[in-house]
Amino acid sequence: MDDPHFLNCDQEAIHLCGHVQDFGFLIVFDKFHRCICWSQNWQESSLPEHSIHKGLLLSTFINSLKLSHPIDLDQILRDNMEIFKHRYVADIQLQDGTHYLSIYPFDDKIFIEIEKHQSQSHQFKNIYHYAQHINNNKDIWKALAENIYTVTGYDRVMIYKFSKSGDGKVIAEHVSEGLEPLLGYHYPEFDIPQQARLLYTKIFARVTPDVDAKPIPVLGINPEKLDLSMTGIRAMSPIHLQYLRNAQVRASGSFSIVINGQLWGLVACQNRMPKTIDLAQRHLSVFIVQYAVNSFLANKQIAENNFKLKTKSIEFEIRQSLFSKQDLHQVIGNLTSSLIDILKADGMAFKYRGKWHMIGKTPNKDYIQQLENNLANRCKDELFWQSDFKWPQNYKEQWFHFPGIASIDLEHKLDFKIYFFREEVKIEEVWAGQPEKQLIYDPNKSANFPSPRTSFEAWKKTIRGTAPKWKEWEIDFLKNLSFIIQEACLKKITEIQALNEKLVEINNVLETFSYTLSHDLKNPLAALQMTAQMIRDRAGLSQEFLTKAGKNMMEAILLMNNMLDKTVDFARTKSYDFEYEPVYPERFIQHIIDDCKVRYHIDKLEFQKGRILPIDGEKTLIYQLFLNLLGNAIKYSSNKGIPIIGLDSEDYGHAIVYKIYDNGIGISAEETERIFEIFHRLPNAVEFDGSGVGLSIVKRILERLNATITVESTLNEGTAFTIHFPKRSNTLKSTPAKNPYQN
Template sequence: MAISHSSESPAAPTIAGGAPLDLSACDREPIHIPGAIQPHGLLLIADAEGEHRVLAGAGDLEERLRDDWLGQPLAVLLGQDVAALLNSLPGGPNASVPAPVAGVDERFAVTLHRAGGQLLVELEPIGAEPMTAANALAWIDAVTGSFERAGDKQALFDRAAVAFRALTGFDRVMIYHFLDDDAGCVVAEDRVPELETFLNHHFPASDIPKQARALYVRNRTRTIPLVDYTPAPLRPAGFATSDLSDVAVRHVSPIHLQYLRNMGVGASASISIVKDGLLWGLVACHHRTARLLPPDIRSAAATLASALARQIRAKEEAAAYRERLTLRAMEDKVVPRLNSEEPLRAAVQAVKTELRDMLDADGFALVSRDDVEVIGHCPPAPFLADIVRWVRDRGNEPVATHELSALFAPARDHLAQASGLLALPLHDEDATLVWLRAERIEKIAWAGNPHKATALATNETLTPRASFASFSETVRGRSRRWTLEEIEAAHRLRRRFHEAHQHLQVRLLNRELTRTLREKDALLAQKDVLMKEVNHRVQNSLQLVASFLRLQAKTAGAGPVADHLAEAQARLAAVALVHRRLYRDDQVESVDLSRYIDELVADMRTSLGAEWGRHIRLDLAPILVPTDRAVNIGLILTELVINATKYAYDGGAGPLAVVLEQHGGKLRLIVADEGRGKGTPGATREGFGSRMMTAMVQRLSGTIEYGDNQPGLRAIMTAPIAED
C-alpha cells in the first residue's frame, strides 16, 4: 500500500502502547471475500447450472437494473443467451459479454466469472463515448512503437508513465517496481505540478501483503473511483460469502481506504506489469477527486502493460548480452598473457590493470603465501591476507558479495576500500585473485518513515501509517552489486588460469624433461585409464543397485512395493546422471542445469515408455548452478514427474510440460500437466517422496507452490541459483 495503488495492503503497524503487531495478520486478511462491492458497479450471483437463476446480488439493482432481479434467469436480466456465452469460453474463468446491457438510465459492460458452483456477473457503467476497438488498437500500436525506440529502461519507464497518464487522465501515474526483497521503488512518474513527487522513493515489502500481490497477477486491473464510499453488501442478508477475487468492483480493505484518505487521494487505480508470469511491478494511478476508470480504458491499459512487460524483458536481455560481449572482449586481452611461460606473479603483474577493469573494480590484488600484489584502492596487505584466509576457511570456493562487512566483521574498518569482494582462489597455485569495490554510501528516499507506524489507541486494530513526508535513510557498508555476467566471467577466468597453469606445466616439462617424455605420457594415459576405471566402477555399482531394484520389483509383483521400487530407480537415475556429467565436464563446481534436465528427462522417457515420451515437452533456459544444487533439483524434478505420471491421468499418459526459467538471481522449475488437477487423488499425499521433496526444497532455500493449470496441476519450484 506504499504508493496508494489499488491494493488492499496495510502498512506495517503497531498496537496501543507501541508494541509491535504481528505483521503476518496482514497476509491473512481475507481480501478476496469482502462480502460487498463498490457502489459504482453491480453484482449478480447466479447458479452455474440450469437456467442460471440469480441467487444474490449487490448494489442498487432495483433502481439501476430492474425491481424483480432476485430469482430471475440471467438470460432474462442480460437479454442474451448465457449458456451460449459460457460454452464459447476458451477455458478460462472469465468472459466479457460482447453486447452491453441496458439498465434503467444507463448501459453496463458485463463480465462473467466462474467461482465454484456459481456465476458472478459483474456490471460496470459505460461512458458516454467508449473507446472503439479500432481507436484503442491504433493508439496502443503508436505507443508500443515509442516503447521500442526507447534507448534504455529508464527512457522506457518515463515514456510509459506519460502514456498511461494520457490514457487514464489521472493526476499522478507512477511506474512501481518490486525489488528482489519484495520492497518497491517508483522508477518513473508523470503528475500534475501541484502534487509532490514520489520519484525514486522506496517502500517496504510489508506495504503490500502476499495475498495482495497474488491478486495482482490474477486480476491485472483494479480501480477505486471514490475512496469515501459506502460499500454495497451482498443481498439477501445471510447469503454465504463468495470468492470475489476476479471481480473488479470488489469492496476494498478498509485499512487501504484509510491509507488513501491519509494520503489525500480521492480515487486510485492500478495496472499490473507481469513479466514471465511474475509480478514485476505496477502502474499506480492517483487522483485528487473522484475518477472512474471505465472497462474499455482498463482493457487498453492492461494491453499496454503487457507490451511494456515485453519491452522490459527485451531491454534486460539486450543489456545482459552487451555486457557479456564486453566481458568476453576484455577476457580475450588477458588470456594470451596467461598462456606465456612467465610465472603466475609476472603474468598477473603484466595484466593487473586489465583484470581490475574487466570486472569494474576499484582495487585488485593477487595474494599469495609470500607476497601481495595490488593495484588501485586496496586496504593494507595484512588485511588482504586475513580476507584470503577467511575465504579459504569457507571451503576455498569463490566468494562474491556487495556487503563484505555483513559476512566478515573486520571489514567494517575498511569500508572505503573493501565493501564489495569477489575472491577467486586458484587451486593450482597457493594464490587468490581479489577484486574489491569501495563503499557506495546510498541515500534511500522513503515515502514516510518505514520504521514507524501508527495504530488505534483503543484496541489492536490494524491501521496504516498517516505520514508520507519524504524520509531519507543512509545505508552504509555496501558497494555496487556484482552482476551475474561478471560472476560468470570470473568463473571463466578461473578456468583460464587453471588451463594456463596446466599448459605452462606441460611446456616446462616438455623442455626440461625431454628424456622422460614417454614416461610422462604413460603416466597421463594411466591416469586417464584410472579415471575411466573409477567412473566405470561407479556406474557399474549404480547399475547393479538399479538391477537389484528391478529384480525386487518383479519379485514383489504389481502393487505399492513395486511402485516404490520404481520410484527409487528414478531417483537413482538422477544421481547417476550427475556423476556422468561430472566425469565429462571440465568444470566440476557447476553444471548447466538445462543440459542436465534434458538428459535426465531423456532417461525418464526411456524408463516411462514411448507413450509418455511423446507427451513430455521441454522449454529450458541455460542456467549455471552449483553441482550439489543440481542434484537436489534433479531429485525434485524426478519426484514431480513421478507424481504426474501416477496421478494426473489415472495411470495413463498425457501432456506434461517441463519449464526452466531464470529471473534475476533465482531459477524457476515448472512441471505442469493437463490432467485431473488439484483434486487428483494422492496428489497431496505425505509419503516418502513428498517428504524427501520438501526436504530438498528447504535445502535449496526455495519454495514450491501448486496451482491450477486450467486444466491440470501446475507445480512451481522457485529457488536461488546459488546459495548466499
C-alpha cells in the same frame, strides 16, 4: 506475532471481504450454471426485468440481456471450465446506457461482472503512439508513466519498484501541475502486505474510484466465503482505504508489473478527486504495461549480449594466452585494466604463488589478509560476491570503504586467488514518512490492528556500507573466468605431468642403459686393458703375439661399438615419429637374407619363402623389424647342418599376419616371457655373439605400429614368431584367408 490479539495486515483476508465497489454489479453461478451469489445493487437498481435470485440459470440470465452481439455459451464454456482461462467481454445495453459484460471462470464457478462505459474511444486508436513513445524513450518507465497518465487521466502516475528486502521505490513519475513530485521516495514493505502482492500476480488491474463510497454487500449462499480474488470490482480493505485518505487521495489505481512470474513493481496511480477508470481503460493500461515490460526485457537482453560480446574477447585472449604456455601471473597482469573495466570495479588484487599484486583502488595487504581469513570461515565456494560486505570490527577506518567484493578462490587447486573491489557509495534515501508500524485497538474484535500511516512527509535516511550491486551477467563472467583459468592451467599441469612421466621413463631407460653398459663393457674393456698392459710391460714380444693381441683388441672395440649402436637404436625406436604408408617387404627381404648369410658364414641355407604381403607402417621401422627377426633366425640356426628359415603371410581382413620360423636352438618355456627384455641373453645362446638388444627393439617397434607378436618354440627344434599388423588404410586389398598357424 506472539500477541494473539494482534492482527497483522498480512492476515487480513482481503479476498473474502463479501463486498464489491459500487461502480459495477456482480453475479456468480456454480458449475451447474445456477445462481448462488449476487451483489445487492442488482435489487436496488432500476432494472426490474433483470430479477436476480438463487437458482437462476445462466442461460436465462444471458438471454434476458440486450447484447450487441450474441453470446455462444456452449462455445465459451464447452467441454469444461478448464479450457476457459480468460475473460470474455461483450457490450450490452441497459436502461442507463452501454455497459461491459465480463464472464470468467474461477474457483469452480462462473463470475459475471457488469460496469458502465466511461472512456472515450479515441484513447484506443492511439496504441501505435503509446508503443512508439516507449520505443523512442531511453527511460522506458518514464514513458510508461506518461502513457498511463494519458489513458487514465490520474493526477499522479508512479512506477514503483520492489526491492529484494520488500520495500519499494518510485523510479519514474508523471504528475499533474500543483502536485509535489515523489520521484525517488521509498515506501516500507508493510504499506503493501503480502496477500495484496499475491493478488497483484493474479489480477493485473485494481481501481478504487472513490475511497468514501459505501461498499456493496454480496448476497446469496455463504457470501463471506466467496473468493473474490479475480473480481475487478472487489471492495477494498478498510485499512487500505484509510491509508489513501491519510495520503489525501480520493481515488487510486494499480497495474501490476510482472516479470518472469514475479511481481517486479506496480504502476501506482492517485487522484485528488473521485475518478472512475472503466474496464476498457484498465485493459488498455495492462496492455501498455506489458509492452513496456517486453521492451525492458529486450533492452536488458541487448545489454547482456553486448556485455557477453565484450567479455568473449577477453575470455578468448585469456584462454589463448594460457594455452600458449604463458604464465598465469603474466596473463592476468596484462589484462588487469580490461578486467576492472568490464566488471566496473574500482580496483583488483590477485595472489599467485604466495605473492600479492594490487591494481587500482584496493585495501592494503593487511586488510586483504584479514579479508582472506574472514572469508575462509564463512565461504567454502570458489566464487564469492557481496555488495554490503561488513569488514571486521577492528578495521573501523575501512569499515565502509570497500563493501563491494567479488572473488575467485583457486588457491587449493592453482595457488591463485583474485579479488575485485567496489568502493562504498553513500546513499541518502528519502522515505514517504517514517517507516514505523503503528497499532490501534478495535474493541468490537478485541484485537490490535495495524494503523494506516498518517504522515507522508519526507523522512531522510542515510545508507552506509553498500556498493553498486554485482549484476547477474557480471557473476556469469566471473564463473566463466574461473572455468577458463582452471581449464587452461589444469591442461598445462596435465601436459607437465605427461612430460614428467616421459622424463621418468627416459631416466629409467637411461639408468638401465648405464647400468647394463657399465656391466657388459667391463669384459671387453678388461681385455683391452690386459692386452695393452702386456704390450707396454713386456719387451721383445713376438710378431705372432702382437698380431693376436691386435686382433683381440679390434674384436673388443668392435663389440663395444656394436653394443653402443644397438643401445642408440633402442632409444630411437621410443621417440621416432612417422606417418603410416604401405610398405612392401618383398623389396628388402632377400637382401637381408643374403647379408646375414655372409655375416654368419653360412654356405648352405634353405629359405622357405611364402607370400610377402604389403603392410601399413613405416619402411625404416619395418626394415629394422625384419632385420632383427630374420637375423636372429639365421644366427641361431647357423650351427645346424642346413639352416632352415621360413617366412609367410596371410590377409585376415582386419590385419596382415606374418610368420617367421627357424630350426635353430629354440627357447625354453621358462625363458619365453623374458626374451623381449633389453640385454637379456638366453642360457643356450652363449656360443653366439649378441648384446640382448635385438628383440627389445622388435618389441618397441611393434608397440609403435600397434602390432602384436607371439612366440612358439621348442628347445633344439626351432622357434616361430607370429606378428599381427593391423590395417590402417584402404590401399591394401586382398582376399582374407584362414590362418594356417592356428591349432
